[in-house]
Amino acid sequence: MVGMILASHGNFAEGILQSGAMIFGEQENVKTVTLMPNEGPADVKAKLEKAITSLDDQEEVLFLVDLWGGTPFNQINNLFEAHKDKWAIVAGMNLPMLIEAYASRLSMNTAHEIAAHILATAKEGVKIRPEELMPEESTAAAPAQEINAGAPGTFKYVLARIDSRLLHGQIATAWTKTTQPTRIIVVSDAVAKDDLRKKLIQQAAPPGVKAHVVPVDQMIRLAKDDQHFGGQRALLLFENPQDALKTVEGGVPLKTINVGSMAHSPGKVQPNKVLAFSQDDIDTFNKLKKIGLAFDVRKVPNDSKGDMDEIIKKAQDELNRLR
Template identity: 75%
Template sequence: MVGIIIATHGEFAEGILQSGEMIFGKQENVEAVTLMPSEGPDDVRAKMEKAIASFDNQDEVLFLVDLWGGTPFNQASSLMEAHQDKWAIVAGLNLAMLIEAFATRFSKESAHEIAVHILDTAKEAVKVKPEELEPADAAADTAQQVNTGAPGKFEYVLARIDSRLLHGQVATAWTKNTLPTRIIVVSDEVAKDELRKKLIQQAAPSGVKAHVVPINKMIELAKDDKHFGGQRALLLFENPHDVLKAVEGGVPLETINVGSMAHSTGKVQPNKVLAFSQADLDAFKKLKEHGLSFDVRKVPNDSRGNMDEIMRRAQSELDRQR
């Protein structure tokens, strides 16, 4: 796997690494290098050399730096002199660039390939609101829509239960992992809330259209075989009850990713991110009877949780409350 060095002035490197791992999960072969006010170029170089020595593969190294021409860039460039056929530097570090680099390491094995691939994502992440402040060409890119109207049905690349719906982990990590053309929030409640609908549509990553539809509408769309050929749908549900209604109505899901279920009064919480009421457990049991499997992960590179064991612990805690 390509090693990544994040090098910046001050503690920016450590902070953005923490943010990136919060969204995408813990990363191996990634090191933050900081240039502090009391330090000089030699200190940065020594930190970079130590970081490179810790990598499993020292032949492929990607430097993500804050400023072109700054001290972190200059020291990385000096180290790279003897490795220009393998190593690469990308300046202008932002969070979208970092997350894209994390995701791309799973499919590309060279620093040069990753450096080229992450440039567009880094540039697309720079936007302005209100949209009319954007230059005309950028506004046109933002407004571009995916093609529709081809014969066929949706391909479901992910169906996820997440009480937060469309947020950073979904808009970045899961979108990069599954490559949807559309993100569809399926909820009767959210479909009635114009503010939440607008916020969800605005949170969609570049190039992906976001929709909010009630459950019956999703059932209708799932049966349409005339307009959605080539469309890759990522479905988001707030709770298992809405998933059950959709499945019973004919939405052809095989696996449901269980990512986050918020705690509230009367629920038990057998792990850090999932809280269950008795009704929730009953809904999951019915989903299992319908043949669905459960993929318990917050982000793609998390290890999968054992849903049967989680449900068993939740049921035991609920029984003790009675």
């Protein structure tokens, strides 16, 4: 796997490494190099050499740098000439660039390939509101309000996820890169009635993917339509397990549900850091299991899978103790 070094003035590199881990999971062979206020070029060079030697593969190395022409860039560039057939440097580091680089390492084997590929994503990540401030040639098309017709066939479901946060960074980056949907569909009666939340979800769609919000009954009708959705890859998001159960009982052919995040609220217990359950939630998951659904308990694709049976048992035991 291509090694990566994130280099910056101050702690920016360490901060963006942490942000990337929150969205895409912890990464191997990624190091940081920082230039602190009391340091100079020689200090950065020493840190770079140490970081490079710590990588498993020192031939294929991608450097993401905060500023072209700054000291971190210059010190990398001093080492670059002897390795330019394998190494690559990309300046202007931002979070979309980092996430795209992480995803690209799963399928690309050279630093040159990844460097060329991530540039477009880095640029697309720079947007402005109000939208009229964007140059006309850079303004993305507004998200579709309705799910438009297409070729004969039905949806292919690439992911169905329960996440109380719905469309957020982990979905728009890590899961989208892994599953490659053409559409993200939030299935929720409550959100479908909330114009502000619908608009925010549509605006959060990653480049090249349309985001929609539909009530449960409409999702059921769409799933049964075999004339318009051929070739469409759908990523479904549910705010709670109850909406997921109604959707499956209505005939949407899901086999596995990814359980990512369920927010805590009064009356719920929290068997782990990201999942909170009421008795209704537990009963609903048991119904989903009974009708044949499998559970994939992960926040991001790189996480190890949790044991849903153990999590539910722990939650049920905690609820029983509170009674």
